[in-house]
Amino acid sequence: MTGRPTHGKTPDGTPRLVLKGIGKVYPGVVANEAVDLEVRPGEIRAVLGENGAGKSTLMKIIYGVTRPSAGQMLWEGKAVHVENPAHARSLGIGMVFQHFSLFETLTVVENVALALPGAPALDELAQRITEVSERYGLPVDPRRHIHALSVGERQRVEIIRCLLQNPRLLIMDEPTSVLTPQAVRKLFETLRQLAAEGCSILYISHKLDEIQELCHTATVLRGGKVTGECIPAQETPQSMARLMIGKDLPHCVHGSARGDGELRLRLAGLSHACEDPFGTDLKDIHLDVRAGEIVGIAGVSGNGQQELLRAISGEETLAVKFPVQICGVEAGRLKPAARRRLGLAFVPEERLGRGAVPGMSLADNALLTAARGQDMLAGGFVRFGRAHAFAQRCIEAFKVKCNGPAAAAKSLSGGNLQKFIVGREILQAPRLLVCAQPTWGVDVGAATFIRQALIDLRDRGCAVLVISEELDELFEVCDRIAVIAKGRLSPTRPAAQTSVEDIGVWMSGMWPAADLEHQPPAGTPTEPANA
Amino acid sequence: MDAGLFTSMLFSTVVAGTPLIIVALGLLVSEKAGVLNLGAEGMMAMGAVAAFAVTHHSGNPWLGVAAGMGAGAAMALLFGVLTLTLMANQVASGLALAIFGVGLSAFIGKPYEAIALQAVPPIRIPFIADIPLIGEALYNQQALVYFSWALFWGLLWFLYRSRAGLVLRAVGESPASAHAIGYPVIRIRYLAVIFGGAMAGIGGAFLSVFYTPMWAEGLVAGRGWIALALVVFATWRPLRVLVGAYLFGGVMITQLFIQGSGLQIDFPSQLLSSLPYWATIVVLVAISRNANAIRLNSPVSLGKPYRPDA
Amino acid sequence: MLELEARTEPSRLMSWASPLLAVALMLAGGMLVFSALGKDPVEGFRIFFLNPVKDLYGVSELLLKATPLMLCAIGLAIGFRANVWNIGAEGQFMLGAVAATGVALHFDGADSAFVLPAMVLAGALGGAAWAAIPALLRTRFNANEILVSLMLVYVAQLFVSWLVFGPWKDPDGFNFPQTRMFGEAALMPMVLEGTRLHAGFVIALGVLVAGYAFMNRSFAGFRMRVAGEAPEAARYAGFSAARMIWVGLLLGGAAAGVAGMGEVAGPMGQLTDKVGSGYGFAAIIVAFVGRLNAFGILLASLLMALLYIGGEQAQQYLNLPSSISMVFQGMLLFFLLGSDVFINYRLRLRRRAV
Numbered sequence A: 001m002t003g004r005p006t007h008g009k010t011p012d013g014t015p016r017l018v019l020k021g022i023g024k025v026y027p028g029v030v031a032n033e034a035v036d037l038e039v040r041p042g043e044i045r046a047v048l049g050e051n052g053a054g055k056s057t058l059m060k061i062i063y064g065v066t067r068p069s070a071g072q073m074l075w076e077g078k079a080v081h082v083e084n085p086a087h088a089r090s091l092g093i094g095m096v097f098q099h100f101s102l103f104e105t106l107t108v109v110e111n112v113a114l115a116l117p118g119a120p121a122l123d124e125l126a127q128r129i130t131e132v133s134e135r136y137g138l139p140v141d142p143r144r145h146i147h148a149l150s151v152g153e154r155q156r157v158e159i160i161r162c163l164l165q166n167p168r169l170l171i172m173d174e175p176t177s178v179l180t181p182q183a184v185r186k187l188f189e190t191l192r193q194l195a196a197e198g199c200s201i202l203y204i205s206h207k208l209d210e211i212q213e214l215c216h217t218a219t220v221l222r223g224g225k226v227t228g229e230c231i232p233a234q235e236t237p238q239s240m241a242r243l244m245i246g247k248d249l250p251h252c253v254h255g256s257a258r259g260d261g262e263l264r265l266r267l268a269g270l271s272h273a274c275e276d277p278f279g280t281d282l283k284d285i286h287l288d289v290r291a292g293e294i295v296g297i298a299g300v301s302g303n304g305q306q307e308l309l310r311a312i313s314g315e316e317t318l319a320v321k322f323p324v325q326i327c328g329v330e331a332g333r334l335k336p337a338a339r340r341r342l343g344l345a346f347v348p349e350e351r352l353g354r355g356a357v358p359g360m361s362l363a364d365n366a367l368l369t370a371a372r373g374q375d376m377l378a379g380g381f382v383r384f385g386r387a388h389a390f391a392q393r394c395i396e397a398f399k400v401k402c403n404g405p406a407a408a409a410k411s412l413s414g415g416n417l418q419k420f421i422v423g424r425e426i427l428q429a430p431r432l433l434v435c436a437q438p439t440w441g442v443d444v445g446a447a448t449f450i451r452q453a454l455i456d457l458r459d460r461g462c463a464v465l466v467i468s469e470e471l472d473e474l475f476e477v478c479d480r481i482a483v484i485a486k487g488r489l490s491p492t493r494p495a496a497q498t499s500v501e502d503i504g505v506w507m508s509g510m511w512p513a514a515d516l517e518h519q520p521p522a523g524t525p526t527e528p529a530n531a
Numbered sequence B: 001m002d003a004g005l006f007t008s009m010l011f012s013t014v015v016a017g018t019p020l021i022i023v024a025l026g027l028l029v030s031e032k033a034g035v036l037n038l039g040a041e042g043m044m045a046m047g048a049v050a051a052f053a054v055t056h057h058s059g060n061p062w063l064g065v066a067a068g069m070g071a072g073a074a075m076a077l078l079f080g081v082l083t084l085t086l087m088a089n090q091v092a093s094g095l096a097l098a099i100f101g102v103g104l105s106a107f108i109g110k111p112y113e114a115i116a117l118q119a120v121p122p123i124r125i126p127f128i129a130d131i132p133l134i135g136e137a138l139y140n141q142q143a144l145v146y147f148s149w150a151l152f153w154g155l156l157w158f159l160y161r162s163r164a165g166l167v168l169r170a171v172g173e174s175p176a177s178a179h180a181i182g183y184p185v186i187r188i189r190y191l192a193v194i195f196g197g198a199m200a201g202i203g204g205a206f207l208s209v210f211y212t213p214m215w216a217e218g219l220v221a222g223r224g225w226i227a228l229a230l231v232v233f234a235t236w237r238p239l240r241v242l243v244g245a246y247l248f249g250g251v252m253i254t255q256l257f258i259q260g261s262g263l264q265i266d267f268p269s270q271l272l273s274s275l276p277y278w279a280t281i282v283v284l285v286a287i288s289r290n291a292n293a294i295r296l297n298s299p300v301s302l303g304k305p306y307r308p309d310a
Numbered sequence C: 001m002l003e004l005e006a007r008t009e010p011s012r013l014m015s016w017a018s019p020l021l022a023v024a025l026m027l028a029g030g031m032l033v034f035s036a037l038g039k040d041p042v043e044g045f046r047i048f049f050l051n052p053v054k055d056l057y058g059v060s061e062l063l064l065k066a067t068p069l070m071l072c073a074i075g076l077a078i079g080f081r082a083n084v085w086n087i088g089a090e091g092q093f094m095l096g097a098v099a100a101t102g103v104a105l106h107f108d109g110a111d112s113a114f115v116l117p118a119m120v121l122a123g124a125l126g127g128a129a130w131a132a133i134p135a136l137l138r139t140r141f142n143a144n145e146i147l148v149s150l151m152l153v154y155v156a157q158l159f160v161s162w163l164v165f166g167p168w169k170d171p172d173g174f175n176f177p178q179t180r181m182f183g184e185a186a187l188m189p190m191v192l193e194g195t196r197l198h199a200g201f202v203i204a205l206g207v208l209v210a211g212y213a214f215m216n217r218s219f220a221g222f223r224m225r226v227a228g229e230a231p232e233a234a235r236y237a238g239f240s241a242a243r244m245i246w247v248g249l250l251l252g253g254a255a256a257g258v259a260g261m262g263e264v265a266g267p268m269g270q271l272t273d274k275v276g277s278g279y280g281f282a283a284i285i286v287a288f289v290g291r292l293n294a295f296g297i298l299l300a301s302l303l304m305a306l307l308y309i310g311g312e313q314a315q316q317y318l319n320l321p322s323s324i325s326m327v328f329q330g331m332l333l334f335f336l337l338g339s340d341v342f343i344n345y346r347l348r349l350r351r352r353a354v
Helices: A055-062 A085-091 A108-114 A122-135 A151-163 A181-196 A208-214 A237-245 A305-313 A336-341 A362-370 A384-397 A414-426 A444-459 A471-477 A500-507 B003-032 B040-058 B061-085 B090-112 B135-139 B143-161 B163-173 B175-180 B185-211 B223-233 B238-260 B269-273 B275-288 B291-297 C012-036 C041-053 C056-081 C089-106 C115-141 C145-165 C200-217 C219-229 C231-237 C241-268 C279-289 C294-317 C324-339
Strands: A017-026 A029-039 A044-048 A070-075 A093-096 A169-173 A200-205 A217-222 A225-230 A263-272 A282-290 A294-298 A324-326 A344-347 A432-436 A463-467 A480-485 C002-006 C345-349
Touching: A017 A055, A029 A044, A029 A055, A029 A070, A029 A200, A029 A225, A044 A055, A044 A181, A044 A208, A044 A237, A055 A093, A055 A169, A055 A200, A085 A093, A093 A151, A108 A122, A108 A151, A108 B163, A122 A151, A151 A181, A169 A181, A181 A200, A181 A208, A181 A500, A200 A208, A208 A237, A217 A237, A225 A237, A263 A305, A263 A432, A263 A463, A282 A294, A282 A305, A282 A463, A294 A444, A294 A471, A294 A500, A305 A344, A305 A432, A305 A463, A336 A344, A336 C231, A344 A414, A362 A384, A362 A414, A362 C219, A362 C231, A384 A414, A414 A432, A414 A444, A432 A444, A444 A463, A444 A471, A463 A471, A471 A500, A480 A500, B003 B040, B003 B135, B003 B143, B003 B163, B003 B185, B003 B223, B003 B238, B040 B061, B040 B090, B040 B185, B040 B223, B061 B090, B061 B185, B061 C324, B090 C279, B090 C324, B143 B163, B143 B185, B143 B238, B163 B175, B163 B185, B175 B185, B185 B223, B223 B238, B223 B275, B223 C145, B238 B269, B238 B275, B269 B275, B269 C145, B275 B291, B275 C115, B275 C145, C012 C041, C012 C294, C012 C324, C041 C056, C041 C294, C056 C089, C056 C200, C056 C219, C056 C241, C056 C279, C056 C294, C089 C115, C089 C145, C089 C241, C089 C279, C115 C145, C115 C241, C145 C241, C200 C219, C200 C241, C200 C294, C219 C231, C219 C241, C231 C241, C241 C279, C279 C294, C279 C324, C294 C324
Parallel strands: A044 A200, A044 A217, A093 A169, A169 A200, A294 A463, A294 A480, A344 A432, A432 A463
Antiparallel strands: A017 A029, A017 A070, A217 A225, A263 A282, A263 A324, C002 C345
């Protein structure tokens, strides 16, 4: 990559923003403590830290969404209390949220109008949106509804919404987690252009390579506190990782797959029209997953992953049974419980509210999927002792930090709850495990643990399907990788024979039509496919 | 059908539809902001009794309407405190409001039972009231009938043309996003809920002061619930509320006319009287069958509590 | 400035203390109401809350009143736990009464021991059948069960009125809207001699125990709790949403129907157009105040029954409309909903931001 940032170009004079001793305490949690931070005009500063380090809270404080419990903020040399986001915007601060603050049923121009002061005429505003989008290479149609846009387009709307107010400080919260590698390049060009025009940028991320590529300076947070500052260009990923997590990045132990195990999951021309008007239709999906291998599905979110997972798990049943075959049984019309009896286990993307009931104890949450298979029932009544014992076993085997099986699911941290859910599924000795976003929003320690657990499960002869938006994760655990885009699935490639760049191209929906893999035509489900 | 009968049926249909329009449009506003207030029946009952009492004592129906509006708004405020400030379950609180309002109105209204008010004369709009067939029916009406039309047009403009309406819709769609870009979600929801209550109060006042005009326990007779159903039926669109309310008004009036016509129809009056309720169910089923229409149009955060973390 | 602060874990203490707090606030509110009406609050309190239970007969009346409340409420609670909002128990109660009356009138004069059980069964089926309408429309057409079940209350009321004004009117009843009095075989046996407390109370206690077992011990009850707290988790686990709607509504309808049977075969002894006296709606309050759990519902139904009888006493001795009891009931539920916030939040004094 060309254009490593030069560090002499930040102008002298007053910093644009100075934070002094910022602290934020939630009941039971210290989100930020004595944080100092400074950003100068034209500077791109990374705020680096792993999940749960307090980055987002800090940015929300700057943007006036959250009030600090301690500390001071200087804006262009003057002390300010940012009362609310409108106040922040009037100062010249813009923010692009990780989970976009857009309104699905409104149009682009309406969304933009909501964030602007006064009552701009919508036609005129649409014109301005077009101008800005052309100037910064962010094409978007101002008349379209947000729900009709792709994730990347939505992010453009968020950015344009900020740019229309000529911000002097732009906060980007994990902006690349929803983009293809190519779109990331494009975004970086825009950000460099902005910085060159004098805008300051706070860039929140936990991705070390991106920060090295883009940012002039970096502030590292761990456990809510600043643990160091650095110039990313002068560091190595390892040295920054040590600042970030206090030790070297752990890695999974990964042997090679056998690849000749029995067929555990076959998708044979799976097509499904989505009921949700905002959803994605699945089109003619073919995939085989065998015992003893991990297959990964990459893709930008919103390209059919949710629908595919529901079709496999049985949360959404099909009208015909052959397109989903689990352990040799045509299961398209079976309900989730019946599919589980065939040996399927499933870890959904959302932990709270889907994978676990927030207000219920871990023991009760064990009942959720393990009741029948693990003999926790007697004549329609629950044997609570057994559920408790199972939860206890899960807590021990998967090192879940909690107050025992009686602890409410919502009292656990994201990483620990995910370990519990993954553990609950793995302890049922599945023949096929489907896992969505296994480590989304999870701290590094738990993420490594979970990935290792998946690999160990594979080595015990289970078939594993992982769907993730994190390419690095897929390359770390998977034997074969496919890409989902606009409801279609690409052929799979052995992970060792492909690269992040290739998969990135595929993520935009462009993969070679006739690939190495032989695809059985729809309707002939029994012919074996060889990878 | 002869012209006189047509005119008088149209007249009565408009009258019967009017409280439904006013109440349903009020509810539509609070639901657009994401708040589901099932207490409409109670707010209407309180509005009705307050309006009746004040009109009875003051002799001025407009003071009565104001009192009804105030009573409805006060009930809505109570609901707002429970659900918006104290984050109680909206469904449970709405049911509580309905039961409480009906009970309290019965209690307050006890001394006013069996009193009749002077009928309020209609307002005749010159010239257009002379249009044959429809003029008498539409333009020689109670002031609140004209108010319901003004409310309809005003709301259309507010929701789809004004910035405040845009903000309201945004809050109902995603309170978290609205909060993140700096809108006072809770305050906006309070205003929307109170507006809904005020309109329910006026709807109640229309029943007790203009329509019947008397007070009796059970006067509202499920109209609050029908108004709630209307909002769903209308898939949260004002024009459909208007059409739906007159359809319901038509059903109510038709069964009354059949009962009063002396036609030799061998059908018990009680069963005829249940027609509007069956109609509500049928319409609800017809519209709910299309789950996508409901999902696309219903405010996304409807009924879900939201508390900004500060 | 006072503000609410989220607790890290819900407070167990407050989940028990909150109903007590609500009762205390209701009593305080009640005293205020009495004063506002120009009555001596202490005297009002005595007449309203103590008078009804001053002797055995008073207590038996209280239990009699509580019977339909606990029956309806336990049935509703099962549905409410799964977010199945059946608010038409009043209508299901009336249809249960109608069905039981049908059996009683059909076997009028018969002296069989099977008449009563048949009436109980008919009551349950009648209530369940009425509740099956919203269940069917919800599962088949996605129609909101709140509105449908509620509309059916009005339909049921008109249906009852048609029956007692028309086909079932007692020919010797001087044109009153009521059926003939039931025969001996169609009347509930008394539990306490010299009172009106009948076997329906024992049935209600039995149903409470069964309700407890279902909700807290059975896997079906667990599934319903999951569906109520996290519908997506229920779908993930493969618990059928349609089945829960059916179970919630049918059980609620059946329980309400039995309660309706208990009224016509108990204190009323006939069907009249006043059979629905608001028990079905009051039961919603009972279910919430009782925390949707069987033991809580037992206590809450006694409290609500006390409020009903207190209202009658207030009418008799204080010259207040008996609907004052509804005011108290409403206050109770509001205070409960309000004080429940402290289960998940605590009050904290906020200093101005630094």
